[in-house]
Amino acid sequence: MTAVDAPASSTRSPAGPGRGRGRGRRQHALLRLRGDIPMSTRIALAGFGIVVLFGFWWLAADILVKREFLPNPADTLGGLQTYWNSGDFWSDVWASSLRILKGYSISLVIGAVLGLLIGSFRSIESFWESPIGILRYIPATALVPLFLAWLGIDEAPKVALVIAGTVFFNIVMMADVARLVPREMILAAYTLGAGRARVMGRVVLPHCLPGMIDVARVNLAAAWPMLVVAELLAATDGLGYRLTVLRRGSEWDQIFAVLVVFAVIGITSDLFLRWLRNRVSPWARS
């Protein structure tokens, strides 16, 4: 079709020279928004991502920077071996994990209960909205001096910081999960004779469970930084404390080993929570 034949179509952009024959905008196989790509391509790209990460690390360590405070992956592996053999490894991992477990469990319970109530009842939402809105913008780490003064230097301030640093995220995001329960499901339960408690327990909770586990998984990543801050400042064991010790001895390969340990713990808990989600709510499997 030429411009002479169809002057009326001038508002539409012309096919344009050199764009090839046919109509429409040709789409790139890998760069379609929300487009699907073959499984093999996905796996290849995932592998490529890991290769790039380690390649870049190696490149930076051995060629670009070449300083002792940036060990390459092989040195880090050696550092991990030293750390493992030192006997501190498991006690550090255990001490830190236990603090996360205590603090984050409390944070999750508060977040789940308050979040589900806020997301389900307008009255409770209106009451809590302002207090939570104000408190959540106070950086949890700014509370460290107070926690140390109030709670001493033992376990309590570390657990408290993990709670303070995650509980508001948990509440707000759990409330969002609860708001996603379709109204029809709740109304249907009411018309079937269910009371408030039964609607919460038999409709809202089961519908929210997979979403709540997802929230737990996402915010767990925010719990660890809180713990490390607490351990850097006042601790006698734990991974954060180990970093301060290793820093004094300039044992950079072991410091990197600790970073790797953080990553491994993180990935493991992430995979566990994904598994748990599919286990408890197979209906919501994506």
Added chain:
Amino acid sequence: MGPVVTESVAADTNVDIQVDGSAKPPKLVVTDLVKEYRTKKRETVLALDHVSLEVADQEFVCLVGSSGCGKSTLLNIVAGLDMPTSGTVEIDHEPIIGPGPDRGMVFQTYSLYPWRTVAENVEFGLECLHLRKARRRERVQELLGIVGLTKFSDHTPDQLSGGMRQRVAIARALAPEPDVLLLDEPFGALDAQTRRSMQDFLVTVWRRTQSTVLFVTHDIPEAIYLGSRVVVLASHPGRVIADIDVPFGAGQNVNITRDPRFLDLRDDIEDLLGSV
């Protein structure tokens, strides 16, 4: 009131209504119902303007009207899920103060629990009644038989077609043996073929269970096909503009939709809704 029963009906339910329907006190009575909403701009919108309505026992009444006529609001008020500004709704002379299992409700979509199997979905209302497990199972099997889903009792809702899901929703609503079955455009999300077969299905279930049905739809032929009575609501404000006894019973003859009387009635209601 009471439909005229055509020759093809041998079912006892319809004959029953015809014989002593007029003598019977109405099952559901809606009196002078007014519902006002306050919009965010602080304007008052009249959703229902003095709506009155009576439904006899075992009657199948369709509420038809275009969007904004308040037909869903009316249904929600009957269900007890919404409160009227003024006016009353009574079932067997008892005022409605909230939702309850005596009024089963079927929604258009998203009301089945995807974490429960078909049987467990139907069981939900029976759990609320605190029936024993054996009794619940028995009743669930009976209902799945009525809606023809016995073979699918262990399936999850996502494994079912849209029509089958609505059958489950209907079975679930019927489980606590409600006095009135309320349906809010239950087939609105289905394709035309499925909708047609679901309409016949609903009529069959209605006959078997001898329920009283209040059915909301914007689809005029659907209302005429199903209802023994069609109540026409106009919009802005929502009010009853016609209450029509359908002269050919509820959906008993598939070919009725080609009958001139059916088509005339459809055109009449269309004109009614178009003229206001």
